[in-house]
Amino acid sequence: MASIREVAQEAGVGVGTVSRALNGSGYVSPETKKKIEKAAKKLHYTPNELARNLYHNRTGIVGVVVPDLDHPFFSALVKHIEMELYEQGYKTMICNTAGISRREQEYLDMLERNMVDGIITASHGLEVEEYQKQTKPIVSIDRDLGARIPLIGCDHEKGGELAARLMLGARRKKVLVISGIAPKVMANDRYTAFMKILKENGVTVQQEVMEWNIFNWEAYYKFAEETFRSYPDIDGIFSGDLAALACLNVAQRRGVRVPEELSIIGFDAMAPSSMVYPQLTAVRQNVELLAEVSVNTLLDLVEQRKNVPHRLILDVEMQPGGTA
Amino acid sequence: MASIREVAQEAGVGVGTVSRALNGSGYVSPETKKKIEKAAKKLHYTPNELARNLYHNRTGIVGVVVPDLDHPFFSALVKHIEMELYEQGYKTMICNTAGISRREQEYLDMLERNMVDGIITASHGLEVEEYQKQTKPIVSIDRDLGARIPLIGCDHEKGGELAARLMLGARRKKVLVISGIAPKVMANDRYTAFMKILKENGVTVQQEVMEWNIFNWEAYYKFAEETFRSYPDIDGIFSGDLAALACLNVAQRRGVRVPEELSIIGFDAMAPSSMVYPQLTAVRQNVELLAEVSVNTLLDLVEQRKNVPHRLILDVEMQPGGTA
DNA sequence: AGTAAGATGGCAAGTATTAGAGAAGTAGCG
DNA sequence: CGCTACTTCTCTAATACTTGCCATCTTACT
Numbered sequence: 001m002a003s004i005r006e007v008a009q010e011a012g013v014g015v016g017t018v019s020r021a022l023n024g025s026g027y028v029s030p031e032t033k034k035k036i037e038k039a040a041k042k043l044h045y046t047p048n049e050l051a052r053n054l055y056h057n058r059t060g061i062v063g064v065v066v067p068d069l070d071h072p073f074f075s076a077l078v079k080h081i082e083m084e085l086y087e088q089g090y091k092t093m094i095c096n097t098a099g100i101s102r103r104e105q106e107y108l109d110m111l112e113r114n115m116v117d118g119i120i121t122a123s124h125g126l127e128v129e130e131y132q133k134q135t136k137p138i139v140s141i142d143r144d145l146g147a148r149i150p151l152i153g154c155d156h157e158k159g160g161e162l163a164a165r166l167m168l169g170a171r172r173k174k175v176l177v178i179s180g181i182a183p184k185v186m187a188n189d190r191y192t193a194f195m196k197i198l199k200e201n202g203v204t205v206q207q208e209v210m211e212w213n214i215f216n217w218e219a220y221y222k223f224a225e226e227t228f229r230s231y232p233d234i235d236g237i238f239s240g241d242l243a244a245l246a247c248l249n250v251a252q253r254r255g256v257r258v259p260e261e262l263s264i265i266g267f268d269a270m271a272p273s274s275m276v277y278p279q280l281t282a283v284r285q286n287v288e289l290l291a292e293v294s295v296n297t298l299l300d301l302v303e304q305r306k307n308v309p310h311r312l313i314l315d316v317e318m319q320p321g322g323t324a
Numbered sequence: 325m326a327s328i329r330e331v332a333q334e335a336g337v338g339v340g341t342v343s344r345a346l347n348g349s350g351y352v353s354p355e356t357k358k359k360i361e362k363a364a365k366k367l368h369y370t371p372n373e374l375a376r377n378l379y380h381n382r383t384g385i386v387g388v389v390v391p392d393l394d395h396p397f398f399s400a401l402v403k404h405i406e407m408e409l410y411e412q413g414y415k416t417m418i419c420n421t422a423g424i425s426r427r428e429q430e431y432l433d434m435l436e437r438n439m440v441d442g443i444i445t446a447s448h449g450l451e452v453e454e455y456q457k458q459t460k461p462i463v464s465i466d467r468d469l470g471a472r473i474p475l476i477g478c479d480h481e482k483g484g485e486l487a488a489r490l491m492l493g494a495r496r497k498k499v500l501v502i503s504g505i506a507p508k509v510m511a512n513d514r515y516t517a518f519m520k521i522l523k524e525n526g527v528t529v530q531q532e533v534m535e536w537n538i539f540n541w542e543a544y545y546k547f548a549e550e551t552f553r554s555y556p557d558i559d560g561i562f563s564g565d566l567a568a569l570a571c572l573n574v575a576q577r578r579g580v581r582v583p584e585e586l587s588i589i590g591f592d593a594m595a596p597s598s599m600v601y602p603q604l605t606a607v608r609q610n611v612e613l614l615a616e617v618s619v620n621t622l623l624d625l626v627e628q629r630k631n632v633p634h635r636l637i638l639d640v641e642m643q644p645g646g647t648a
Numbered sequence: 649a650g651t652a653a654g655a656t657g658g659c660a661a662g663t664a665t666t667a668g669a670g671a672a673g674t675a676g677c678g
Numbered sequence: 679c680g681c682t683a684c685t686t687c688t689c690t691a692a693t694a695c696t697t698g699c700c701a702t703c704t705t706a707c708t
Contacts, residue, residue: 003664014688019666026667027686049437050378051664054693057374061417069406070595075399082393082420086427091439093385093417096406103410113373115415217595245599252601271394271541272596275569277576327694338658343696350697351656375694378663 002043011039022047062298063107063116065095067123071215072241072270073287074122077141080291081120088299090117099214101125111136118302120294121145124185137301139294142186144311150301152294152312153186159283159316160193163238163265166281166324168201170263176231177207178223178239178247187240190267190283194238206231210243220246228254234262236324241266241273244280248323258323269319278322289314326367334363346371386622387431387440389419391447395539396565396594397611398446401465404615405444412623414441423538425449435460442626444618445469448509461625463618466510468635474625476618476636477510483607483640484517484562487589490605490648491560492525494587500555501531502547502563502571511564514591514607518562530555534567544570552578558586560648565590565597568604572647587648602646613638 008015013032020026021036028036039045053059062085066074082092093116097103104126110116111134118137131138131145138145142153167175175198179191195205208230210223224246227237237247244266251258258264258278266273266282273280293312300308332339337356344350345360352360363369377383386409390398406416417440421427428450434440435458442461455462455469462469466477491499499522503515519529532554534547548570551561561571568590575582582588582602590597590606597604617636624632 005664015664016666016668016689017687020687023666027684029686032687046433046436048378048664049434049439050374050381050383051693052666054372054374054378054663054695055665055667057693059374069393069403070396070400072394072396072399075396076394078418079393079420082418083422086420091417091434092419093415094402094406095416096403096410098407109370110373110415112370115373215595217598221598249599249601271539272599274541274545275573275596276600277573328696329694339695340659340697341657344657347696351654353656356656372694375663376696378665378694379696381663 002045004045004047007036007039007043007045010043011036057114058117059091059115060089061091061093061116062295062302063093063095063110063119065097065104065107065119065121065123067097067099067125068215069094069096072272073268073285076270076287077122077291080288081295084292084295088295090299095123097123097125099125099211105130108134111138118298120298124182128184137298139298139301141290141294143182143184144186147310150297150308150310150312151186152290152297152314154285154290154314154316156186156188156190156316157193159267159285160190160195160238161197162283162316162318163190163267164194164197166265166318167198167203167236167238167263170236170259170324172203172236172263174204174231174234175206175236175238176227176234177205178227178237178243179207179209180240181209181211187267191238206234215242217242217246221249224250228256236263236265238265239267241268241270241280241282244282244323245272245276248276248280263324265324273319273321280319281321281324282319283316284319285316286314326369328369328371331360331363331367331369334367335360381438382441383415383439384413385415385417385440386619386626387417387419387434387443389421389428389431389443389445389447391421391423391449392539393418393420396596397592397609400594400611401446401615404612405619408616408619412619414623419447421447421449423449423535429454432458435462442622444622448506452508461622463622463625465614465618467506467508468510471634474621474632474634474636475510476614476621476638478609478614478638478640480510480512480514480640481517483591483609484514484519485521486607486640486642487514487562487591488518488521490589490642491522491527491562491587494560494583494648496527496560496587498528498555498558499530499560499562500551500558501529502551502561502567503531503533504564505533505535511591515562530558539566541566541570545573548574552580560587560589562589563591565592565594565604565606568606568647569596569600572600572604582647589648593643597643597645604643605645605648606643607640608643609640610638 004015008018021028021033085092095107120139122141124143128146139150144151177191198205220242244264248264266280269282269284273282297308328339332342345352345357409416419431444463446465448467452470463474468475501515522529544566568588590604593606593608597606621632
């Protein structure tokens with residue numbers, strides 16, 4: 001762990017010269033530069049990032065806050081965010097809130113303490129006020145955190161419409177919506193839009209609510225079994241991917257024919273939706289684009305590159321499958 | 325962004341006193357302490373972590389290196405690692421190598437530059453020598469990186485045995501193994517053990533190799549289709565979860581009855597293996613324990629709490645399912 | 649009252665680096 | 679030869695915090 005001082009001594013120059021030689025800033029003669037590089041190599045010198053960070057008051061780290069890393073949507077999201085951040089020279093710190101709002105708060109505090117240069121949050125356990133207290137760069141996915149905090153999300157409303165059209169086309173009459181519990185997120189818009197269209201067309205729509213952002217297959221499965229008991233006569237289900245997959249699984253186990261007797265439409269169209277047979281019919285979010293846009297918006301703020309729009313809505317499409 | 329100096333001025337004391345008052349070290353009278361705390365609150369003082377890090381020469385960050393965050397095994401692993409690290413007061417930085425060994429190298433460099441206090445690596449694109457150059461804390465999952473680097477993994481050999489026993493019990497005669505491409509990882513042991521037992525019992529075993537640690541469902545699916553064309557008469561498949569799921573999916577599409585005509589056994593038994601119908605029969609790794617053990621081993625090194633064993637092998641069990 | 653122990657807090661060094669001021673040296677040109 | 683311009687490099691301040699050392703003040707005891 002040689003320091004810049006030792007390198008300077010070894011090369012017989014001052015520390016400033018070493019700094020300039022190695023960073024390529026300011027005047028350094030070719031010979032001295034060579035001498036310094038030799039000394040650096042000899043001593044296995046690597047600059048201490050911590051001192052650098054202190055001076056520049058930045059770490060090049062971005063915090064990414066999600067409710068559950070093991071949920072297919074969030075693992076895909078974080079993966080793409082990480083890769084995009086890497087492209088732009090940043091590192092990714094993750095926070096798996098697991099529904100604990102204290103953890104979300106702690107990451108906000110880390111912003112304050114300069115540990116991270118910015119935050120992308122897709123976890124929504126805190127009140128908007130907590131976020132509004134912050135002045136440093138934050139970008140929110142799928143929930144409006146008020147002024148100064150850009151919001152990125154997909155077009156949930158259109159997704160709900162697409163699903164509704166599909167249900168209508170299949171002449172479904174008694175449809176169930178399984179929605180998430182979080183009250184203030186954009187995801188709810190898809191169910192509102194879905195239900196509105198179906199009701200306008202005389203379809204009976206019922207709604208069940210379940211905790212969705214903690215991924216626990218057992219819970220989904222139990223919920224699906226419960227659903228089939230409580231609603232034996234429904235002919236359509238619209239919900240997030242995982243709940244839809246659980247319903248599909250239970251339907252298959254019970255011998256309910258999908259899609260003949262029951263249409264199931266998911267939302268997200270993440271990897272597992274393609275693994276089952278038949279493939280799940282689902283509204284697809286472009287996670288890759290979502291990640292890219294989120295990162296670029298955040299870095300626009302961090303590096304003050306330009307003004308960013310407060311709200312960015314990305315398109316969705318229907319992933320054809322065999323369940324609707 | 326008030327600094328400690330401003331707090332000291334506001335409270336009318338020296339900076340050292342503020343530091344000691346807020347950290348609870350050394351003598352500070354109750355009144356001064358109260359005064360300092362009031363000043364700190366008034367100025368919204370939050371200590372700059374960067375300066376702290378520089379002084380202590382640590383960041384409290386652990387780097388976690390995986391080939392693909394969106395692979396169900398790695399997303400589960402990282403999730404549990406993150407949660408365990410959090411419990412112990414550390415933060416998690418992730419690196420999704422995506423098979424690019426340069427990225428793996430860069431994380432090793434970050435160790436050198438003091439950006440992270442230690443590394444847990446489950447990605448294996450670099451030569452052992454690169455790791456041996458390092459003197460700072462590293463823990464490896466599923467690959468032996470030589471002396472000084474603890475190795476954690478599950479009992480792949482036993483997993484292979486369990487699968488082999490199941491194949492024998494089902495009287496399978498022509499079995500295919502789909503293994504990964506990485507030559508030096510422990511995962512290969514499961515296939516060696518599996519094949520050895522089957523061959524000893526007179527079963528024909530063939531082997532196909534595919535790139536496995538980059539998760540791409542399309543590729544798995546294509547590979548599975550190819551497999552069914554090339555080996556139309558096999559009656560057993562043993563492979564990682566995802567390849568197994570792809571084979572199950574193709575089998576169902578082709579009308580091959582599972583498990584009557586074809587036994588499929590996976591390895592890992594991650595979430596998607598439970599989502600399909602019938603549930604995939606698969607060897608289950610205890611990812612949660614794997615994460616816990618990896619973190620504790622690493623932190624033993626980081627904090628020099630105690631000597632750590634060089635090799636830790638965790639038990640596996642068979643997840644019963646409907647495909648074997 | 650004098651002394652010593654104990655309490656309290658200020659000062660400055662240390663942490664590794666960068667940037668900017670300025671010193672020292674060289675060369676070109678009139 | 680002297681002035682200017684330019685190159686080259688050193689030195690110091692600054693970044694924000696922690697901590698050891700020392701100075702000062704209080705209190706109590708003799």
